Amino acid sequence: MAQSNGTDLGGYYRQIEENGLLLTEQDAQQWSTAVLRALGPNLPRGTKKKLAKSLPEELAFDLTRKFWLLHFRNKNLPRQEFLKEVARMSGNTDAQFAVHPTRAVFHELKQYAGNDVSETVAEALAPEVSELWQQA
Numbered sequence: 164m165a166q167s168n169g170t171d172l173g174g175y176y177r178q179i180e181e182n183g184l185l186l187t188e189q190d191a192q193q194w195s196t197a198v199l200r201a202l203g204p205n206l207p208r209g210t211k212k213k214l215a216k217s218l219p220e221e222l223a224f225d226l227t228r229k230f231w232l233l234h235f236r237n238k239n240l241p242r243q244e245f246l247k248e249v250a251r252m253s254g255n256t257d258a259q260f261a262v263h264p265t266r267a268v269f270h271e272l273k274q275y276a277g278n279d280v281s282e283t284v285a286e287a288l289a290p291e292v293s294e295l296w297q298q299a
Contacts, residue, residue, distance in 0.1 A: 175219075176191040176192050178271055179195055179271055181267075183265075183266070184263045184264070194249075196252070197251075200252050203225075203227060203228075205236055205237070205240060205288060205289065206284065206287050207236070210284055211226060212227075214272070214276055217276045217277065222275075238289055242294070245289075245292045245295070246265060249261045265295065267299075273296075273299060281296075
């Protein structure tokens with residue numbers, strides 16, 4: 164597991180590479196960024212802050228860097244739409260494949276977040292995306 168001070172995320176990325184069926188650590192980094200950027204706008208501000216505080220600085224930045232002047236979360240976002248967004252942000256087009264790296268990233272985020280924050284995130288997400296989070 165990567166160190167929580169953010170200086171070494173190699174273990175984090177290696178786990179995503181392995182569990183996400185990716186070829187390189189660079190791919191894992193790209194997918195991690197895509198998942199975090201897609202996840203951020205789908206969380207309420209308070210939940211996003213709690214999750215960001217539990218993550219290393221680099222990951223917290225990816226989660227919180229997308230700014231919307233006026234944004235309404237889709238509380239019924241279908242899982243497939245979320246996966247399409249993740250795939251698009253990763254530079255990929257296969258939303259069916261996106262489930263593997265997304266689950267791997269979610270799993271690693273849950274390791275950092277702990278049970279309380281993880282439950283808060285699950286409750287805040289749209290039902291289908293929450294199910295994906297909980298399965299990770």
